[in-house]
């Protein structure tokens with residue numbers, strides 16, 4: 115196991131009815147900007163409960179943060195925040211609203227061109243404090259310090275210890291309204307987050323491995339239940355907590371991490387507009403096939419402990435484990451081939467140029483996944 119420092123300051127308020135506890139978490143006298151997306155927060159009751167809980171505060175609302183949040187929209191919110199002397203942000207929504215709010219938090223006090231935060235990894239020395247009311251379990255953004263922002267054909271990530279949410283409220287009943295596509299997307303995204311941190315090479319990190327396996331197994335068990343019965347509280351609660359734990363830093367401690375699937379996936383979203391999880395469902399099975407030798411030991415462990423594939427030749431077990439992964443995504447209704455989304459081989463050169471343009475040419479746990487590997491992966495994903 116490698117050395118590590120674990121730090122995560124986000125306070126989690128989990129369970130039914132917890133939005134009512136919101137006011138206690140916000141500093142007294144704060145001027146609050148409530149951010150949300152296209153209206154789902156209103157329809158599912160989260161926003162009305164937030165409004166009720168914020169009665170004692172000065173608050174204004176900024177709606178319209180889009181899925182794959184857009185830089186220009188967030189800059190408008192930052193301007194309003196400055197003008198209205200906002201000193202606390204509250205994100206009500208999924209990963210896009212949370213990520214967008216993280217960017218607003220960093221952009222408000224930022225001197226200079228805020229795009230530098232993404233393109234040049236400019237250091238963030240200050241950020242507004244913010245909280246979260248989560249409505250879509252998927253990204254883990256509610257308990258981590260990363261965000262992904264889009265501008266034209268660039269979809270770029272940034273991170274800073276200053277953009278952890280102060281608190282996040284996770285009420286599983288607020289996820290009952292998710293359409294099947296978003297429920298499935300969330301399960302796939304959380305699944306791939308675990309895989310990116312688990313399926314690399316062994317470093318004798320027993321707790322991280324077994325913890326990761328428990329998260330994967332929970333998603334495999336509970337994902338189909340939530341799709342079948344959207345108001346199954348236990349399934350929703352388990353998925354919600356799993357997605358948070360999948361990307362709050364814990365399972366990444368002391369182990370190598372990959373993230374190549376995500377980086378290739380971001381380019382597919384940037385050029386073709388697919389949902390984040392759809393890109394992961396396409397890239398991961400192809401990625402594992404192309405890199406099966408490099409990941410051999412962990413693939414065998416994954417086959418055994420997650421899919422129960424213990425008999426037969428090792429290569430067969432690896433084949434089957436990759437097949438099971440693909441079948442799982444497909445069973446949730448998330449298609450796993452570029453061609454399923456009308457994308458053909460003619461799209462590959464532009465995706466590779468994007469990776470080069472964004473300096474994504476030394477990816478993976480060994481820093482050895484280059485453009486040629488990305489080509490092979492995308493060809494396998496057709």
Ligand code: NZQ
Pocket residue numbers: 150151152153154155158179180181182183207208209210211213249250251252253254255258260261262288289290291292293296299300303361376390
């Ligand atoms: O806009 P509204 O009306 O809120 O509707 C949203 C949106 O259309 C809807 N939705 C959310 N909660 C709902 C709901 N509909 C019904 N009932 C509810 N309870 O779902 C749609 C998708 O929302 P979005 O926030 O875009 O989805 P998700 O949470 O999957 O976030 C995706 C974004 O997060 C980034 C992705 O790249 C993408 O931009 N990621 C962020 C990460 C992080 N910060 O750590 C890591 C991830 O790997 C990922 O890259």
Ligand code: ZN
Pocket residue numbers: 253303306307376390
């Ligand atoms: Zn993701």
